[in-house]
Amino acid sequence: MMGKVTYTIFGGTGDLSFRKLIPAFFNIHASGELDFNIVVIGRRDYTTNDYCQLAYEWVVKHARYKVDEVNWQTFCQIIHYIQMDLDNAMDYQKLMDYYQVNNMNNHIYYFAVAPSYFGIISNHLVSVNATNQAKVVVEKPFGNDLEDAKRLYQQLIYHFGEDNVYYIDHYLGKEMVRNIMTIRFANPMFASVWNREYIDYVEINALETLGVETRGNYYDHVGALNDMVANHLFQILSIVAMEPLAQLTSEQLKVNQLNVLTQLKPVDTNDVNQSIVLGQYDGYRNEMHVNTNSLTETYAAVKLYIDNPRWMGVPFIIQTGKKLDRKQMEVIIHFKPVPGYGKANILVIKIAPNEGVYYQFNIKQPGNSDAIIQTSMDFCQSCQDVFRINTPAAYERLLLALANSDHAMFSDWRLIETSWIYMNQLKQAIAHNAQNLRIYPQGSNASFLNQSLFSE
Numbered sequence: 001m002m003g004k005v006t007y008t009i010f011g012g013t014g015d016l017s018f019r020k021l022i023p024a025f026f027n028i029h030a031s032g033e034l035d036f037n038i039v040v041i042g043r044r045d046y047t048t049n050d051y052c053q054l055a056y057e058w059v060v061k062h063a064r065y066k067v068d069e070v071n072w073q074t075f076c077q078i079i080h081y082i083q084m085d086l087d088n089a090m091d092y093q094k095l096m097d098y099y100q101v102n103n104m105n106n107h108i109y110y111f112a113v114a115p116s117y118f119g120i121i122s123n124h125l126v127s128v129n130a131t132n133q134a135k136v137v138v139e140k141p142f143g144n145d146l147e148d149a150k151r152l153y154q155q156l157i158y159h160f161g162e163d164n165v166y167y168i169d170h171y172l173g174k175e176m177v178r179n180i181m182t183i184r185f186a187n188p189m190f191a192s193v194w195n196r197e198y199i200d201y202v203e204i205n206a207l208e209t210l211g212v213e214t215r216g217n218y219y220d221h222v223g224a225l226n227d228m229v230a231n232h233l234f235q236i237l238s239i240v241a242m243e244p245l246a247q248l249t250s251e252q253l254k255v256n257q258l259n260v261l262t263q264l265k266p267v268d269t270n271d272v273n274q275s276i277v278l279g280q281y282d283g284y285r286n287e288m289h290v291n292t293n294s295l296t297e298t299y300a301a302v303k304l305y306i307d308n309p310r311w312m313g314v315p316f317i318i319q320t321g322k323k324l325d326r327k328q329m330e331v332i333i334h335f336k337p338v339p340g341y342g343k344a345n346i347l348v349i350k351i352a353p354n355e356g357v358y359y360q361f362n363i364k365q366p367g368n369s370d371a372i373i374q375t376s377m378d379f380c381q382s383c384q385d386v387f388r389i390n391t392p393a394a395y396e397r398l399l400l401a402l403a404n405s406d407h408a409m410f411s412d413w414r415l416i417e418t419s420w421i422y423m424n425q426l427k428q429a430i431a432h433n434a435q436n437l438r439i440y441p442q443g444s445n446a447s448f449l450n451q452s453l454f455s456e
């Protein structure tokens, strides 16, 4: 690891910073794992003291370490608030002067701003010679479409170099997403049956009870497909479905993930209604900053097939939505039943809000009967205090991985590009069929919405 690190958050007064980044930085500080400074950039006329006061309630609410007077004081000493207008070239020189006076080196720039600012900030940083050896972190969505993403990519690698650009997909930092590989590969009872011969279908769910809340402006331009499917859920899909790693390297991991995405079969334009369901929750158009005629989907379910020998013919059903009846992120492996021997085994990898593994299997009914009944083993990882305190929140893990230059925790341009290409094809198939957006009542059960995907 390099010496003392300086993280600079462009967009330090935004929702992401208060809810995720600052609490994650507090955790890293409290754990003592890294020596660092945080330079927070915002437009507003705050002092560092003002900023700390504002951040306090967010940290108390979201950090996993208890905030006390001592750790809060020492945390505020590593925060430096600087007021800047990101469009103003002069302000970047001010920032450089601040770095120099405070002897801040080893820079990691976190672009917690709209993607339209990625290029603007990069250009200004280049003009003050601030990109040399620096790392840069960009948030999703990476661009508004494939062409936009390509342009941004070229710009970033030109200024920072391919190896210094980190693409955040915070799902990759989630404990149980990282656990998928271990559960798959370290247990022969799963490793040996992880294929089309034994698996009937796979579900990947990211269901939410909340609506768009205050983020209507962002969400209405993006929708469920781009907000969730193209990044987080494709990442999970590719880890669930990839081939075992020949070498435990970040490059091998990305190559194997990429192979899955390139092998996704295009959705048949004649079969769109059996492959895609799009919905919008009732009342969405009345949400703050949402177009009153909006056609943006707040629910999306897609049935995908992977065109390779391991998965040929096995449906992967990916679904995500807002204002549903439950909050659940999970991967469900539905095994094929053994004819004449009870029901299918089911393996559930629970990612959030609870973390754990559930396995449903067949046993003989206890007693004189030979009837087959189902029972289950339910391991709740997050129920155990010892694991909960030791499980770094996803952003905390990623911020540390950045300091360690660990690319395995991040997405990769090849994955992003391939996802955009696939989404383009998917959206063309949707447009070609003029698919109706289904308005669903708030609190709907997702299995009622996606029924058409299960009909043959």
Ligand SMILES: NC(=O)c1ccc[n+]([C@@H]2O[C@H](COP(=O)([O-])OP(=O)(O)OC[C@H]3O[C@@H](n4cnc5c(N)ncnc54)[C@H](OP(=O)(O)O)[C@@H]3O)[C@@H](O)[C@H]2O)c1
Residues within 6 Å of the ligand: 010, 011, 012, 013, 014, 015, 016, 017, 041, 042, 043, 044, 084, 085, 086, 087, 111, 112, 113, 114, 115, 139, 140, 141, 218
């Ligand atoms: N929020 C999330 O949960 C979340 C999740 C995943 C990804 N993301 C991504 O993270 C990024 C930030 O999202 P967000 O929700 O935090 O956005 P946000 O709440 O709108 O915050 C945007 C930030 O950019 C700053 N900003 C905008 N124009 C500026 C300018 N000219 N000069 C200086 N600062 C300027 C804002 O400053 P002011 O406070 O002064 O307006 C604010 O700090 C986006 O790319 C988003 O897609 C967010």
